[in-house]
Amino acid sequence: xxxxxxxxITGQDGSYLAEFLxxxxxxxxxxxxxxSTITFERIKHIQDDITIIQGDLHDQSSLMDMMEQYxxxxxxxxxxxxxxxxxxxxxxxxxxxxxxxxTRMLEAVRHVHPAARFYQSSTSEMFGKVREVxxxxxxxxxPRSPYGVAKVYGHWITVNYxxxxxxxxxxxxxxxxxxxxxxxxxxxxxxxxGAARIKYGLAKQLLLGNLEARRDWGFAGDYVxxxxxxxxQDQPDDYVIGSEETHSVRELCQVAFDAAGLDYQKYVVQxxxxxxxxxxxxxxxDSSKARKTLxxxxxxxxxxxxxxxxxxxxxxxxxxxx
Numbered sequence: 075x076x077x078x079x080x081x082x083i084t085g086q087d088g089s090y091l092a093e094f095l096x097x098x099x100x101x102x103x104x105x106x107x108x109x110s111t112i113t114f115e116r117i118k119h120i121q122d123d124i125t126i127i128q129g130d131l132h133d134q135s136s137l138m139d140m141m142e143q144y145x146x147x148x149x150x151x152x153x154x155x156x157x158x159x160x161x162x163x164x165x166x167x168x169x170x171x172x173x174x175x176x177t178r179m180l181e182a183v184r185h186v187h188p189a190a191r192f193y194q195s196s197t198s199e200m201f202g203k204v205r206e207v208x209x210x211x212x213x214x215x216x217p218r219s220p221y222g223v224a225k226v227y228g229h230w231i232t233v234n235y236x237x238x239x240x241x242x243x244x245x246x247x248x249x250x251x252x253x254x255x256x257x258x259x260x261x262x263x264x265x266x267x268g269a270a271r272i273k274y275g276l277a278k279q280l281l282l283g284n285l286e287a288r289r290d291w292g293f294a295g296d297y298v299x300x301x302x303x304x305x306x307q308d309q310p311d312d313y314v315i316g317s318e319e320t321h322s323v324r325e326l327c328q329v330a331f332d333a334a335g336l337d338y339q340k341y342v343v344q345x346x347x348x349x350x351x352x353x354x355x356x357x358x359x360d361s362s363k364a365r366k367t368l369x370x371x372x373x374x375x376x377x378x379x380x381x382x383x384x385x386x387x388x389x390x391x392x393x394x395x396x
Contacts, residue, residue: 077101079146082153086255089116091298103144105129116255131175141186150193151179161221169224176228180235191305194232196245197225198357210360218354242310249290249316249359251297254386269334270387279341283348285324290358292317293374303368316359333384
């Protein structure tokens with residue numbers, strides 16, 4: 075039975091990855107920060123099947139202890155301060171966790187169990203003010219937020235440790251991936267939950283920022299399989315993962331409100347205060363390398379994904395008011 079260590083297991087990606095690895099027969103160890111407000115909502119249905127341990131990407135010794143105790147075959151570093159708007163308000167914290175936290179995790183692998191295979195969760199936000207369309211593994215980075223900058227550091231330190239210490243260390247450059255488990259602060263979930271609340275008469279409008287920003291959105295459950303596939307290869311390498319389709323926030327609103335039986339134009343209001351200080355206008359993946367080398371293909375398309383999220387949020391709101 076192989077052992078996998080997942081940092082950020084209580085997040086959207088961590089929960090889907092844990093489910094997937096359990097289905098593959100893995101022993102799953104999940105790292106969580108010590109906090110009085112830890113929520114296990116996303117993993118409560120599998121909590122009895124995984125081992126939860128306390129650790130912190132700020133604390134090198136806790137990471138070393140984890141590696142020493144469990145000697146995992148695979149390490150998936152998904153933990154981060156991952157909400158882009160917050161990174162402008164807390165840039166130092168974002169750098170400490172999302173950037174330097176990767177180094178601390180790699181140091182734990184290098185010193186304690188260098189045979190472990192390491193996955194770093196990179197992001198399309200690293201491309202930012204894009205240098206070419208679509209974006210692939212060789213596209214230059216131009217991050218437009220403290221989050222994107224920190225992720226670029228995490229990406230390149232992973233490459234550096236691979237090349238310096240011969241670690242099996244890879245980065246998955248994942249484009250936007252969503253699900254009913256997405257946090258409420260992210261625009262996709264803000265829209266689907268907002269549509270559900272309006273449907274049930276709990277809200278009259280939905281305030282959003284830039285409706286013309288375009289993203290490459292996919293289903294998180296599909297994308298965690300790509301993470302696993304990267305660690306099953308003979309040689310470590312980095313891969314772009316995305317749907318290769320681009321849609322605007324406005325299109326997302328239309329699909330979501332249609333799924334709720336509503337006209338988005340009657341309820342969505344643009345608020346200039348919700349615009350980013352430096353906007354990322356267009357992200358779309360060229361994931362041909364992953365499709366060819368890993369044999370990976372997304373299974374859930376954009377429209378079905380948004381409808382799935384709206385259905386889940388309609389059910390959630392219905393339960394909240396009953």
